[in-house]
Amino acid sequence: MEFAESSPPDEPGLQKWWIAITLFLGTLSVGLSVSAVNIAIPTIMSSLGTSLNRIQWVLTGFMITRTVLIPSVGWLGERVGDRNVFIASSSIFTVGSLLCSFAWNADSLIFFRVVQAVGAGPLLGVSMAIMFEAFPRDERGLAMGLFMTGWSLGPFFGPLLGGYLSEHVHWRAIFYINLPTGLLSIVSGYYLLPRTRVKSPGAAPLDFIGLVTMAAGTVSLLLALNLGHEEGWGSQLIVSLFVASAVFFTLFVATELRTTHPFLELRYFRDLNFSLANILIFLRVFGFRGSSFLLALFLQRALNYTPTETGIFLLPAAVITGLWSPVAGKITDRLGPRIPIAGGFAILIFALYGLSHLTLWSTVTFIFVLMCIRSIGQSSLNAPLNTVALAAIPEGRARMGSGMIGMTRGLGEAFSIAVLSLLLERYAFFNLYSIPTLQGAPFAASTRLRVLAQIRGLLIDAGQYGLALQERARSLLAHTLINQALTQAYQDLFFLIGVLNLGLLVMALFLRTQRRAEP
Numbered sequence: 001m002e003f004a005e006s007s008p009p010d011e012p013g014l015q016k017w018w019i020a021i022t023l024f025l026g027t028l029s030v031g032l033s034v035s036a037v038n039i040a041i042p043t044i045m046s047s048l049g050t051s052l053n054r055i056q057w058v059l060t061g062f063m064i065t066r067t068v069l070i071p072s073v074g075w076l077g078e079r080v081g082d083r084n085v086f087i088a089s090s091s092i093f094t095v096g097s098l099l100c101s102f103a104w105n106a107d108s109l110i111f112f113r114v115v116q117a118v119g120a121g122p123l124l125g126v127s128m129a130i131m132f133e134a135f136p137r138d139e140r141g142l143a144m145g146l147f148m149t150g151w152s153l154g155p156f157f158g159p160l161l162g163g164y165l166s167e168h169v170h171w172r173a174i175f176y177i178n179l180p181t182g183l184l185s186i187v188s189g190y191y192l193l194p195r196t197r198v199k200s201p202g203a204a205p206l207d208f209i210g211l212v213t214m215a216a217g218t219v220s221l222l223l224a225l226n227l228g229h230e231e232g233w234g235s236q237l238i239v240s241l242f243v244a245s246a247v248f249f250t251l252f253v254a255t256e257l258r259t260t261h262p263f264l265e266l267r268y269f270r271d272l273n274f275s276l277a278n279i280l281i282f283l284r285v286f287g288f289r290g291s292s293f294l295l296a297l298f299l300q301r302a303l304n305y306t307p308t309e310t311g312i313f314l315l316p317a318a319v320i321t322g323l324w325s326p327v328a329g330k331i332t333d334r335l336g337p338r339i340p341i342a343g344g345f346a347i348l349i350f351a352l353y354g355l356s357h358l359t360l361w362s363t364v365t366f367i368f369v370l371m372c373i374r375s376i377g378q379s380s381l382n383a384p385l386n387t388v389a390l391a392a393i394p395e396g397r398a399r400m401g402s403g404m405i406g407m408t409r410g411l412g413e414a415f416s417i418a419v420l421s422l423l424l425e426r427y428a429f430f431n432l433y434s435i436p437t438l439q440g441a442p443f444a445a446s447t448r449l450r451v452l453a454q455i456r457g458l459l460i461d462a463g464q465y466g467l468a469l470q471e472r473a474r475s476l477l478a479h480t481l482i483n484q485a486l487t488q489a490y491q492d493l494f495f496l497i498g499v500l501n502l503g504l505l506v507m508a509l510f511l512r513t514q515r516r517a518e519p
Contacts, residue, residue, distance in 0.1 A: 018192045019134040020143070023127040024150040025185035026090050029178040030120045031154015033097060034062070036162030036174040037113075039311070043166040050106040056226075057110045062117045064222045067410035068215050069121025071264050074400035075206065076122055077129065082399060083193040085126045087186055093119030094182030101175040124151070125406045129399035130193065132390050138333055140391070145329025145383035152321040152379065159311035210255050210263035217248030221411075225418035233422065265400050268393050273512050274401070277389035278408045280341075283504055284385065285412030287497045288378050290420040291352065295371065297424075298490050302360055313368070317375040324376055329383035337384035338511060344380030345505035351377060352498030356491045388511055420493060427489035 037044075038059065045055040076085045096116030103109035128147050135143035158177075165173040224241035231237050256262040269275045299305040299313060331340045351374035358367065386405060393401045 022188040027150035029181040035158025040166040065117035066121040070406035071403040073125030073403040077399040089123035101172040125403040128402035141329040141332030144386040145326035148325040148382040207263040213252035220245035274392035282412040286416040290416035320375040321379040324379040332384040347377030356495035431485040431488040
């Protein structure tokens with residue numbers, strides 16, 4: 001049995017644009033908070049007098065909760081309506097943000113961040129679904145571009161605002177920056193979002209087994225990825241978590257394929273377009289978030305940028321992403337998804353090849369131009385990939401598809417940081433012991449003495465002297481070798497991500513361009 005709150009508006013007019021603005025405010029609110037907190041972690045740790053191991057759960061708890069709850073938007077939307085899910089999610093997230101500013105210790109802050117995540121998870125999924133269905137079929141590429149604009153700008157403006165507020169005001173102030181956008185999204189959502197048809201609460205029971213196995217598998221996997229670097233990837237805890245994740249996901253798949261009303265409709269993956277689009281989204285997010293992580297590390301560790309300076313430097317790329325995403329969506333509507341997807345991957349490959357030649361002497365202009373080109377390539381992919389994935393499922397089921405896409409994206413982000421942190425460490429270690437004899441670690445005794453003598457001479461010319469001169473020379477030599485090894489590691493990983501994108505470009509050629517026309 002179904003009942004209707006009211007019918008969605010049919011006028012093309014301004015309605016879709018008001019909806020787009022409402023959803024933009026909601027996604028921007030989440031994006032600002034996520035990235036602003038990241039940059040304030042050292043200040044928060046010092047203020048609350050806690051350890052790094054403890055404070056990292058401010059980030060980990062939020063990320064795990066958000067990722068687990070993103071797929072719930074399909075079940076929730078069918079029972080209470082997309083509009084109500086958006087308003088409730090925005091309200092929970094905004095209240096959670098306010099509570100975070102009142103946190104009196106690390107445990108309370110972790111708990112309030114989990115409250116934030118309870119709102120953030122469904123909000124992102126339902127926003128994509130509402131945006132997709134608010135626009136006519138020939139403008140859904142534009143809709144996906146507009147959706148990505150809000151989500152893309154937040155993570156770049158967040159570090160800039162978070163760095164400034166934590167440095168010049170107080171770390172609690174970073175939880176106020178998303179309150180205005182959160183409150184506006186709630187009010188505009190109440191008045192502007194259309195009321196949609198929803199199912200009676202008894203129409204389809206909750207797939208409790210599917211929910212529990214999916215949540216258990218996701219939590220185990222994300223915990224393993226986040227704790228692996230600290231505990232050791234071969235430790236008993238991490239291996240057990242990976243095994244538990246595999247077992248729970250196996251049970252989840254078996255359950256979902258047999259039940260009549262699954263929590264996640266895995267049968268959609270039988271469609272080639274939906275499967276390929278999700279694989280491309282996962283690996284695209286993995287590559288882009290990973291390269292962003294490496295670029296931020298290079299700017300701060302190799303070029304000695306402060307976090308605030310790094311945020312300012314990355315800001316123009318965010319603006320490019322926000323402006324180009326709707327353009328890429330419009331191109332998708334006019335020419336189909338294949339051209340912007342192929343072009344986006346080609347641009348990313350070019351930019352990553354350039355970044356694989358970064359050195360400590362690379363000019364700011366060189367890095368800035370490559371960074372902006374990379375943003376154009378990335379924003380060329382968002383709209384067409386989301387459009388292809390959502391167009392592959394039956395009309396009116398966008399909320400289920402958006403939840404699955406959101407989970408794919410969240411897992412891609414988690415894998416990127418974990419895997420590339422490990423690879424950066426391993427590549428740097430390998431490079432340190434593979435540098436040519438005249439430049440690196442395996443010096444012959446005579447060569448090492450000659451290099452140290454030259455460094456001592458430079459220090460004396462700089463006015464330094466004393467018994468510690470030899471120790472300073474050795475420290476400078478070690479520092480130089482480590483920097484060289486790390487720089488080579490950055491180059492290797494940028495090249496590796498470029499090769500990954502080349503493989504994705506080939507994979508994208510198998511996407512079908514026609515859209516499903518199911519009623």
